[in-house]
Amino acid sequence: MNKTFNQKAWYFVIPVFVLVAFNAAVPLMTVVNYSFQETFGSNVFAWEGTRWFKEILHSERFHASLGRQAIFTFIILLIQLPLGIFIALTMPKKGWGVPVCLILMSMPLLIPWNVVGAMWNIFALPDIGFLGNSLNSIGFDYNFTQQSGDAWFTTILMDVWHWTSLVVLLSYAGLNSIQPAYYQAAEIDGASRWDIFRYIELPKMKKVLTLAILLRFMDSFMIYTEPFVLTGGGPGNATNFLSLDLVKMALGQFDLGPAAAMSLIYFLIVLLICWIFYSLMMKNEART
Amino acid sequence: MSLELKEVEKKVGIETHIYPTNLKLEKNTINVLLGSTLAGKTTLMQIMAGLDKPTSGEIWFNGENVTGKEVQKRNCSMVYQQFINYPNFTVFDNIASPLKITGINSDEIKQRVGKVAELLKLSAMLNKKPDELSGGQQQRTALARALVKDSDLILLDEPLANLDFKLREELREELPKLFEDRDCIVVYATTEPLDALMIGGNTATLLEGNVVQYGKTLDVYSKPDNLTSAKVFSDPPMNIAEITKSGDNFKLVDNNVQWKSNVNIKDGNYKIGIRPHNITTYKEGSNSVEINGKVLISELSGSESLIHFTNGKLNWVSLSNGIQQRNIGEDTKLHMNVDEFLYFDQNNRLVNHG
Secondary structure, three states, rough: OOOOOOHHHHHHHHHHHHHHHHHHHHHHHHHHHHHEEEOOOOOOEEEEOOOHHHHHHOOHHHHHHHHHHHHHHHHHHHHHHHHHHHHHHOOOOOOHHHHHHHHHHHHHHHOOOOHHHHHHHHOOOOOOOHHHHHHHOOOOHHHOOOOOHHHHHHHHHHHHHHHHHHHHHHHHHHHOOHHHHHHHHHHOOOOOOHHHHHHHHHHOOOOHHHHHHHHHHHHHOOOOOHHHHOOOOOOOOOOOOHHHHHHHHHHHOOHHHHHHHHHHHHHHHHHHHHHHHHHHHHHHHOOO | OOOEEEEEEEEEEEEEEEEEEEEEHHHHHEEEEEOOOOHHHHHHHHHHHOOOOOOEEEEEEEOOOOOOOHHHOEEOOOOOOOOOOOOOOOOOHHHHHHHHHHHHOHHHHHHHHHHHHHHHOHHHOOOOOOOOOOHHHHHHHHHHHHHOOOOOOEEEEOOOOOHHHHHHHHHHHHHHHHHHHOOEEEEEEEEEEHHHHHHHOEEEEOOOOOEEEEEEHHHHHHOOOOOHHHHOOOOOOEEEEEEEEEEEEEOOOOOOEEEEEOOOOOOEEEEEEHHHEEEEEEOOOEEEEEEEEEEEEEEEOEEEEEEEEEEEEEEEEEEEOOOOOOOOOEEEEEEEEEHOEEOOOOEEEEEEEE
């Protein structure tokens, strides 16, 4: 075998290395660097080992915001998935209703996140906001800036309004890819509406629904902008979700070390859950 | 047992999908609906099944008017061009699904599924899911589902169209046997004349929402009522030419190809239909006439040669056995088998054959 050895191909790989280095590796390593050190400003650092990690993992504050985060994500998944599927099932399949519904559904997704927060903030204000004012005038004692229950209610409502459309659009696409012959065959078999949903529509939507769950999990677990504008994490710490807490720690208190450790733990949690989810998904894929 | 369509018509908006149709299908018969895409085969089947209602007209089954009776309450099954099975059921559960709904006990279900699975060579795959099967096996599963419940009416809507050539031939051979001893009416839709001939039974030729002719498959093939039916039932397409007849002299209007025949029709102008395999590069039959042509295309399939040629203003298609190499543009001489000509009058009705 006469092979010419030429290593010039490596030059073609360099741009990728540079890009990945600057947008992922370098920032991440900076954070890793902070997480093992203590700083008092003026670029003076002292080695602290794993102290910050231990502190964060045992900190009640972190447990509390992680708990809030988990509950929030769980609730919105619980609402958005069934609701999204239900809306997709009731959407028209042909005619002028299709573009109208699709456009209406896409609208919330097109609005910038901080605008969504600001919109809902004003909308829900108890004195002048339409929602807040209406609720109070029909007898509810509603004030999302002062009562934690109301703050949660408003945040969840906002997220459902903002993101259910994504589940709807994905489910709708999944439903539309089912050939009409499936419905006819089921009809001939004498299957009920529920049977059709359970044995045809749901299995056929499996892939898009997995994708929807994955996307909604990641987005909601890392939610920042909307609650920041709507409640700012309040009242008190009631809606202080993980990323809000992280930013407060890093930029509010300038605790760079603990914040870095926290963001790494946060990152690993998201990565772990996504990885578990992804491998489950791929396992099913490989089997079929 | 019989299925009868009486003046059945289907309109969607201003479009007519099925023109008023009368058709009577008897029990223990296989009936082929033959026609190109959009001829109305699927619509007709859906009306038969009760999946779709006719705009007007009636459907009678066993002497009972079933127009508007829901499909669930009729005892019919259907197989589609696409391989339709429940995606997350095993083959066994798929085949058993129509039985489970009727509430038959599980021992009998097991036994009946086993029997049908064996008939369709699925016994080894009962625990697999549809995605793990080949296209042919998926379609066999769908067929098994249709057979397992002893339907009165089994509708097959181009069941072989999505299969590979080999699998299609294999399944096509088995199909007529599957329905042999069954007490049911089978309706089989296809676009391919060859399917109809191989399946046998009865054939209805369809064109643009009209049932052109219905009868025994071989009769429809060899004695088409009219030119339309003949065209639908010919692949490659039938050659059609204008002729004049005086005495026993016949002549193509377009040029001076002439022949003698004692076909008993009045003198005058006619159309003849010649199937491609009756124009060959060699003499066939006792009575043949030569035709010269310029080769347009020549396609060899190994066992057959398809030669397209022009003669006069017309394009002709010929089909010969074996490899008959012709070059494009070449002048060639072919032989037409006069005994196989179909004669149509000016209204396109068949007046004589052979």
